[in-house]
Amino acid sequence: MKNKKLSEITLSPFVLRLATLAVFVVVWDGSVRAGYLDRLFFASPTEIAGVLPYTFTNLFIPNLGVTLLEYAAGFTLAIIVGLAVGVATGTNDSAYRVTNPFIGLGMTTPKVALVPLFMLALGLGWNSIAAFGALLGVFPIIINSAAGVRQVKPEYLAAARSMGHSRLKTYWKVVFPFALPTFIAGFFLGSNLVMIGVLVMELIMGRAGLSPMMAELSYNFRTPELYAAAILTITLTTGINGAIWLISRRMNSWRNN
């Protein structure tokens, strides 16, 4: 009986996952130490851990502000435009049908092709980076906002109107609370894409921010610092994702009661 429980614990998905990661790290560390992997291109986990504090205070923190500013500006712009367009087209059925193919085209267009246009029109500053991030992030927000508004049951709208709510109040009291989870799902997708857009654009322009910092580490073959910086950046984006997820759970908690 006790034995069975032990095997259940050791074979649980969580433990297996940790074990796989541990084996991966150990094999990686061993291959670098033994010289199977070239030290010029691969840093061992212990080396990376060693340079992590230095990378954090001297490379990551000084470049964090620019990237976060670009991300925040881009995400705000994407939310404002995305909600406005999404709610407007989601409310009106013929507007939805007319604009839908354009939104779909915007979603499938490889938008990196437009990067040079942003450089020409807005220059090489933070605003053109933020604008490109917003362009990437706005489409899932539009699609989800429209979908959220269209999901509201017509009976609810009729009830609100018949109880004398104005159009604006109906939106505020009925439509938005009902559509909120779908909105937030769009924000979640959009936030990710804004961050990708910002990091790609920074890398292309190569001035300030986290991406240029990492590119420079790569050009100078400062391999351990490069791995450490990549890990820190991934942690940052995972943290932002987690924060949005927590907020969305908070906002939805009334539903479960």
Place this chain on the structure above:
Amino acid sequence: MGADKTMLLLSRVNQLRLLIAALLIIVWQSVASLPSVSKLIVASPMEVLRATTSIFLLTNSKVPNFYLHLQRTGYEVFIAYLLVIAVGLPLGIAFGASRRVADTYEPLLLAYLAFPTVVLFPLIFLIFGSGELSKIVYGVLIGFAYVAFNAASGVQQVEKGLVDLSRSLGHSRLSTIFKVVLPSAMPTIIGGFRLGFGFTFIGVMVGEIINGSVGLGYLLNWTALSFLTPELYAIIIISIGVGVAGDSVFRAAENRLMRWRY
């Protein structure tokens, strides 16, 4: 009567769409002809049309060897996409076929999908250099997870009854996967192929823009930095056209498979 009415509405919707497209072109033309708008930033539709045709006919003196670039991008996307399917599909099928594998490793795949892969580009550049290999690797890293994810959910959605029936009719595990599981998961898998193609194409283009010396992405960057604005617009339209054309091929395949199902 009802059918007539929907037909009429559909055609009106299409008319409105055409009207919007025409309006956009007119706005574009008038913005381009404003004296306060710099010719370096906005090229007029006519100029762009002329640049596009001359680039295709190889008579454009600024972009003289367009097909060389197109061929390189096509080659990189083709190899990367083959690898995306070769890696993503078996991975997804493994996730879908075994509960334990899925429980254990799917969270890792989701975490991978959630972080911006651009972070890895400097690393890829460091390891694979600035040639075509780094673009191919980057395209694969961006694309494979979508194929794997969709294949996994497609396989997981297959009705258990169908699998049991096939097993009880004496099919082996492998032949059940090929005869029952894959055909019935096909629409979702093709959906993943479609997503994967889009992202692989984007990955290759990003790589070329960042540090390419040949390819559509390189042409984009080069025409922008040289202020060859009509050529830049032409290359943008061609690149978007390639991406959208690839996407619509997969969408047509998806629709066809869906029709067979229902």
